[in-house]
Amino acid sequence: MNYHSPASFAEASALAANATGITRFLAGGTDVLVQLRSELVTPDTLIDIKKINGVHDITRNADGSWTLGVATTGAEMSEHPELGKDWPGVVEAMDLIGSTQVQGRATLTGNLCNGSPAADSVPAMVAAGVTVTVTGPDGMREVAVEDIPTGPGKTSLTKGEVVSAVNIPARGDNAGDAYLRFIPRTEMDIAVVGVGVDLRLDGDTITEARVALGAVAPTVLLVEDCAKAILGSTLDDAALDALAAAASAACNPIDDKRGTIEFRTEVAGVLAKRAAKIAYARAKGENA
Amino acid sequence: MALDDRKSDFTFVGTRPNRPDGLDKVTGRAKFGADISAPGMLHGAVLRSPHAHARIVKIDTSKAEAHKDVKAVVTRADFAEVPFKPGLEGEFWNVLENVMAGEKALYDGHAVAAIAASSALAARDALKLIEVEYDVLSHVTDVDKAMAPDAPVIREGAADYSVPEGMHPNVVRYHESGHGDVEAGFSEADLVTEDSFVTEATHQGYIEPHACLGMLGNDGKGELWCTTQGHWIAQKTCAALLGIETSQLRVTASEIGGGFGGKTTVFIEPVALALSRKANRPVKIVMTRSEVFRATGPTSSASMDIKIGMKKDGTITAAQGVFRLQGGAFPGAPGDMTAMCAFAPYNLTNVKQIGYDVMSNRPKQAAYRAPGAPMGAFAVESVIDELCNKLGLDPVDVRLKNAAHEGTKASYGPTYERIGLVETLEAAKAHPHYTAPLKPGQGRGISCGFWFNHGGETSVSLALSEDGSAQLMVGTPDIGGSRASMALMAAEVLGIPYENIRVTVADTASLGYNDVSHGSRVTYASGLATIKAAKHAVERLCERAATKWGIPTDAVKWEDGCAVPSGPNAGDFDPMPLADITADMGSTGGPISGHFEATPEGAGVSFGTHIVDAEVDPETGKTCVTRYTVIQDAGKAIHPTYVEGQYQGGAAQGIGWALNEEYVYGEDGRLQNSIFLDYRIPVASDLPMIDTVIVEVPNPGHPFGVRGVGETGIVPPLAAIANAVSNAAGVRMKQLPMSPPRILAALKGNG
């Protein structure tokens, strides 16, 4: 196994482009090292991106948007004084991952690029409209988070491409986001269903909505029908029921050791309602 | 055992000093199974079957043997010939077959070969060089399917004499017991309820994986260090499997990171010794968690039918149960225990119970606290709860009305001596928890539970030092703070401070035979042995004082750590403290020690009653246990903190078993969830604070009244939680675990 710690993303990209066999980038390593030790994936090349300048930075840009370095950990996000006020859903989703120890290492980018359909931060990022900057042999491109995963363990990144930044939009006024997941225990578990919701209001009326579902299909789902169900509403009971129905209808889950098809389909609707209520309250400036 | 020396007021017993091994454990100084190494040590790794059931056509180890880092490879051919016999008699054969597969791989994870190499990584990598040709056979992992006529036969001829004609060969033992006439009893009932229940297999989930270091020379002399609940059984078994003399193998028990019954047998120990014998070097093997799940001993899974008749006033007129337990690819599932314990809390005129021990393509089950009893209690206590609900009766009152007491003929045969079930029920009724208001969406559940407890072969040796301190050697690994309890009991007899007693878990060469730390026997049997050994030393001390004073030995008695004249006529001498006698013992007759070797047989059965509140989210089926109270008879709590720890531990493990823990097998017969991520034991935040009440109804079979407390605590939880959840959800839950998908499906099915 070859281990590299490049000083730039261009170098990281070149290393990956020229590597043979299985290549993994090493961010927090909370997926990579676990898979290695359990002999699921033994990489031939390991490219540690944590030595690149600025990868732990959390920056608020002049327009109110945020740029996060790709090695920024869950703990660093939770401890940031402002980020969680703008995007509580994204920060809480990341904070759900693992234990205190895992939080000291795990990253948004690792969670996304590991390609698990159950990754917790991903539906929250999709709802929030987050994009990632990708550096590759042909330069840089910006990709919406929902366009990265293509199936369990698979991404749209091509050989030599590395994620070099995470971009979170400006929060703007009268808006709020939320993420909820279902697990059978209270912590240290993998989402059986995850729902991210982001809303903007005009008065009491929803004018913008993005709803994303995790763990109910081979990839995260951005569900237009969920948004339609609540747009223009005040999140009244009828809108909530329509939202739940749309969420359940969008599900295409599997039966496995973590949950049944029926269960996931049903609970996706339940969590969509609950998450929407939290996002709505937050958009109104209430504590939720 | 003669118990003329019963004691009821205590100086040390009943206090709560820190455990003697506490500092070592919190500072990391304690040595667990994997914490040892030896010069020249090799690392072992085990190749395991990926198939649930397959004939092993050929194993080619030549490539592995040729690898430069590999020092030895073993297969079944490297173990002794052990004769095959059906039933429990053939247990050495069963263990050997489990430790290293013979003609067939019998379950996913079954060991087929092992390697010793110069590093752990090299050993693991070299496993890939072993080529095994399998002829895959059809398999069965479910207990009911394993009994069906078309089930694949795991092994012909494994059934013993108890099995009725015409049963499938996978049924290997049969148990039937009871008394009275159940049919007549049912006809007297105002309401008869009949229902079926299933539980999945769970794992003890001890935090320390199995680990050992073995050394065996070609002269047949060996040393073994391992994490175990009983090193004498490890000694005996390893010697048999390797064809050496028992006494030539010295086994030392490491500190143990949990066992709960799962470390009462051997898995990797004989393999390490076989590799060592071949490589002529010490060999260490440490299991991964996945190996622990796949290839050690989880509980049985169970399928059960219960029928109970009740009168309107709550009197049980008849009770009947059929208990089918699957225990993996070997005989041993405790269907008999399940049957015998199921109705044991009740004073029944008509009772009948049947138990089946069934083989399937799963790992060989091992004991898990009160093996077999929790499942049976789940089924029986669920039906009692249902009857109480239907007849509008209070669940504690009904249990009190039917409770077994001194003189009751137990459902499994004997007549009870003094027991404490009624006291636990009365304490439950008086407990504020029982009458606390419930919030909407919450339900309350009650259950009783019973366990036999065990005595077992026991040897203890106590030696006094010249400065008046004492060293106590016991042979039962300390799995729950027993060193503290032993020191308290020795202090009580000797009259010297707790701190002056050093308790050591001696190796097999230093003490006579000791049964495993199981059956809740340690505080009872090693405790009784400690008391007797200390009394033995006290007799010697009195003799020396008598000689010094020039009076007869029977004119001296022992009081508060001193020899004193037994009465005014004996003479007027100042009390002679223990340290004054030991100071010159070398010249007054030699070292003073006390011993005990016997098989105490008055273990004293034990009962408990649990109260549980649970809240169910009707939209997701998720359960939260909001309040939990354990009430159990300890006979006499030697160290109350560790008694409470046992109660809380039983409840915590029961919550896991009831709600989320389960072995999940795929269609291919492979275990799907062999890591803690998907095998869901409760995390700390899943548990409420678990309240405990220690009831003390002294056991007539122990000098201080001790009853074992290690196992009874896991008998009521499955039922108590199921009753709470069923009452909260408004639908009877008949399958464990009551995971959210199952609860939600039950809610939907209920409309």
Ligand SMILES: Cc1cc2nc3c(=O)[nH]c(=O)nc-3n(C[C@H](O)[C@H](O)[C@H](O)COP(=O)(O)OP(=O)(O)OC[C@H]3O[C@@H](n4cnc5c(N)ncnc54)[C@H](O)[C@@H]3O)c2cc1C
């Ligand atoms: C105990 C435990 C609990 C966990 N609990 C949860 C949980 O509750 N929810 C959850 O979603 N996950 C959970 N996880 C999984 C894991 O922690 C998360 O997925 C985490 O976010 C991964 O981040 P990382 O930085 O550690 O990724 P790494 O392990 O470093 O990398 C993961 C993947 O991302 C790729 N990658 C990393 N950086 C880049 C980059 N810059 N460009 C391109 N590809 C990249 C790697 O090649 C690799 O394939 C848990 C893990 C553990 C060990």
